[in-house]
Amino acid sequence: MKHIYTGKTKDVYELEDGNYLLQFKDDVTGVDGVFDPGANTVGLTIEGAGRSGLKLTKYFFEVLKEKGIPTHYVDADIEKATMTVKPAEVFGRGLEVICRYRAVGSFLRRYGLYAEEGQPLDAFVEVTIKDDDRQDPPISEDALDMLGVLSKDEYKVLKELTQQIGNVVKEELAKKGIELYDIKFEFGRTGEDRQIVLIDEISGGNMRAYKDGKYIEPLELEKLFL
Amino acid sequence: MKHIYTGKTKDVYELEDGNYLLQFKDDVTGVDGVFDPGANTVGLTIEGAGRSGLKLTKYFFEVLKEKGIPTHYVDADIEKATMTVKPAEVFGRGLEVICRYRAVGSFLRRYGLYAEEGQPLDAFVEVTIKDDDRQDPPISEDALDMLGVLSKDEYKVLKELTQQIGNVVKEELAKKGIELYDIKFEFGRTGEDRQIVLIDEISGGNMRAYKDGKYIEPLELEKLFL
Numbered sequence: 112m113k114h115i116y117t118g119k120t121k122d123v124y125e126l127e128d129g130n131y132l133l134q135f136k137d138d139v140t141g142v143d144g145v146f147d148p149g150a151n152t153v154g155l156t157i158e159g160a161g162r163s164g165l166k167l168t169k170y171f172f173e174v175l176k177e178k179g180i181p182t183h184y185v186d187a188d189i190e191k192a193t194m195t196v197k198p199a200e201v202f203g204r205g206l207e208v209i210c211r212y213r214a215v216g217s218f219l220r221r222y223g224l225y226a227e228e229g230q231p232l233d234a235f236v237e238v239t240i241k242d243d244d245r246q247d248p249p250i251s252e253d254a255l256d257m258l259g260v261l262s263k264d265e266y267k268v269l270k271e272l273t274q275q276i277g278n279v280v281k282e283e284l285a286k287k288g289i290e291l292y293d294i295k296f297e298f299g300r301t302g303e304d305r306q307i308v309l310i311d312e313i314s315g316g317n318m319r320a321y322k323d324g325k326y327i328e329p330l331e332l333e334k335l336f337l
Numbered sequence: 338m339k340h341i342y343t344g345k346t347k348d349v350y351e352l353e354d355g356n357y358l359l360q361f362k363d364d365v366t367g368v369d370g371v372f373d374p375g376a377n378t379v380g381l382t383i384e385g386a387g388r389s390g391l392k393l394t395k396y397f398f399e400v401l402k403e404k405g406i407p408t409h410y411v412d413a414d415i416e417k418a419t420m421t422v423k424p425a426e427v428f429g430r431g432l433e434v435i436c437r438y439r440a441v442g443s444f445l446r447r448y449g450l451y452a453e454e455g456q457p458l459d460a461f462v463e464v465t466i467k468d469d470d471r472q473d474p475p476i477s478e479d480a481l482d483m484l485g486v487l488s489k490d491e492y493k494v495l496k497e498l499t500q501q502i503g504n505v506v507k508e509e510l511a512k513k514g515i516e517l518y519d520i521k522f523e524f525g526r527t528g529e530d531r532q533i534v535l536i537d538e539i540s541g542g543n544m545r546a547y548k549d550g551k552y553i554e555p556l557e558l559e560k561l562f563l
Contacts, residue, residue, distance in 0.1 A: 203451060221474040224466060225429060225484040235483055240450060248447040251477050257461055258451040 119153050120161070120316075126195065130185055135161030135192040139316065139329075148316035148329055149216075151243040161192045163333045164314035168194065170337060171280060171313040180275055181308040183301060199299030199310050203260035205241035206250075206297070208269060210234055210277030213292040215319060221249075234274045268307045269298055276309055284320055287336055289327065294318035345379050346387070346542075352421070356411055361387030361418040365542065365555075374542035374555055375442075377469040387418045389559045390540035394420065396563060397506060397539040406501055407534040409527060425525030425536050429486035431467035432476075432523070434495060436460055436503030439518040441545060447475075460500045494533045495524055502535055510546055513562055515553065520544035 112132065116123040122134040138161075141147045141154020165187055172184035183196040211218055212234065214226040226232075238255065239247045255261040261269065273296060281291040295318070297311040315329025327335060338358065342349040348360040364387075367373040367380020391413055398410035409422040437444055438460065440452040452458075464481065465473045481487040487495065499522060507517040521544070523537040541555025553561060 221471060222466070222476065222480060222484060223471060224468045225486060232483060235479060237477060237480070240448070242450045245447060245449060249475065249477070250448065251463060251475070253461060254448060254463070257458060258448060260451060 120164075121312075125198075129198060131196050131198055133194045133196060133312075135165045135194070135312075137161045146329065151247070157330065160330060162189060163330050164312055164316060165189060165192055165194060166337055167314040167333050168312040171283070172309075174279060174283060175276060175309065178279060180272065180279070181301075181306060183299065183308050183310045194312075196310070197301050197308075199301040199308060200305075201297070201299045201310070202255075202265075203240070203258075206255075206260070207239045207241060207247065207295045208273045208298060209237050209239065209293060209295045210273050211237070211293040212277070212281060212290075215292055217249075218293075234277055236270045236273050238269075265307060272298065272307065272309065276313075280313060280318070284336065288322060289332075289336065290321045292319040292321055346390075347538075351424075355424060357422050357424055359420045359422060361391045361420070361538075363387045372555065377473070383556065386556060388415060389556050390538055390542060391415060391418055391420060392563055393540040393559050394538040397509065398535075400505060400509060401502060401535065404505060406498065406505070407532060409525065409534050409536045420538075422536070423527050423534075425527040425534060426531075427523070427525045427536070428481075428491075429466070429484075432481075432486070433465045433467060433473065433521045434499045434524060435463050435465065435519060435521045436499050437463070437519040438503075438507060438516075441518055443475075444519075460503055462496045462499050464495075491533060498524065498533065498535065502539075506539060506544070510562065514548060515558075515562065516547045518545040518547055 113125045115125050119140055120136055120138055124132040126132055137156045137158055138153045139146050139155060139157055140150040140152060142150050144155050166189055169187040172182050175182050183199045185195040185197060187194040211232045214230040214232055219226060219228055237249050239249050241247060252266045255266060256263050276296060277294055280294055284291050296309055298307055299310040301308050315332035320327045320332055339351045341351050345366055346362055346364055350358040352358055363382045363384055364379045365372050365381060365383055366376040366378060368376050370381050392415055395413040398408050401408050409425045411421040411423060413420040437458045440456040440458055445452060445454055463475050465475050467473060478492045481492060482489050502522060503520055506520055510517050522535055524533055525536040527534050541558035546553045546558055
């Protein structure tokens with residue numbers, strides 16, 4: 112097992128069969144000791160955070176597998192806080208794809224002239240560049256194509272997958288009376304045919320979820336949902 | 338003649354025949370007494386600035402008319418610094434549409450991870466919301482549609498017109514050895530069929546133009562070009 116990469120919240124190893132092992136860490140992103148899933152820096156360590164994120168991720172990736180939606184997931188070991196995945200290549204140096212069901216956060220900060228806080232949005236998709244130095248700017252389909260990050264055909268697939276997966280998570284949460292406001296995903300290309308698949312994780316840190324109008328903290332979501 | 342609106346650089350009057358009169362002012366946008374076409378505040382007054390902007394605008398709008406590209410232009414009186422236009426309704430509370438031929442300015446600030454300064458761009462189009470409070474954020478085709486500002490069909494027309502007009506200005510400038518880096522336009526709907534047409538102005542303040550690698554100030558452009 113070869114160590115490949117040290118991420119903010121995960122370490123990555125290459126396995127002998129060519130798959131990769133993601134080691135979920137208890138480090139979470141945040142600022143000044145406060146957990147903030149949107150932050151770009153590791154803010155603190157919370158005992159059990161890695162395992163908690165993995166439990167939700169395993170749950171959702173297995174639901175997606177049943178529905179035939181492509182992901183990089185192979186299997187997970189909750190005890191060891193590890194997930195085995197197929198190797199995937201990210202787009203450019205990494206993109207985040209957001210699916211929005213209510214106008215909050217950066218959407219509202221940008222488009223507040225035309226949107227009211229909490230206004231329903233119909234699975235609105237937007238892409239941002241992973242670029243800490245430039246505060247993860249949003250980027251359009253045309254710009255992704257022109258800069259050689261993602262072709263127009265790939266954008267179409269990416270958008271459809273994002274809405275499909277967002278809707279699956281939304282419906283799953285709704286079964287427990289939880290409402291999904293927005294969620295962010297990462298995608299990559301895998302295999303010889305460079306199929307676009309969901310990668311990384313689906314956990315409390317990737318989404319804004321509410322119950323009875325109250326925001327649910329990422330770690331609380333796992334307890335409430337599973 | 339009825340006064341309708343006082344803008345930063347123009348006053349607007351309604352004429353008896355239903356057309357509008359734009360009075361170009363010598364006020365220019367800027368910060369701390371320095372002319373900056375991208376600024377949202379009136380920074381200073383420059384004798385002759387209104388007439389200078391109108392001269393270029395008249396020139397370009399008449400070229401567009403010859404080419405059958407729709408604008409709100411009727412005629413202009415350089416002496417009085419006025420332009421007569423057809424009434425038009427803006428999209429939402431106003432959009433700016435940018436056409437880029439080289440990666441500079443806000444494009445580079447956002448996408449510097451994938452673009453080099455001055456890199457050629459193939460008439461890249463982006464739309465920003467006119468919203469001083471939110472620093473004129475960029476907005477995607479999907480968001481414009483979802484927020485009811487611009488339909489998908491209208492976006493298609495808007496993008497095509499933007500590239501057409503951008504290319505006309507680029508070619509005109511090239512005849513004098515001037516290179517267009519980027520240009521911003523405003524559009525509106527006019528007439529009973531709500532045709533999308535170019536509105537406002539085309540002058541030095543709307544574009545970045547270079548000669549022999551050197552940026553040309555807005556007022557200098559008129560002298561150099563006409």
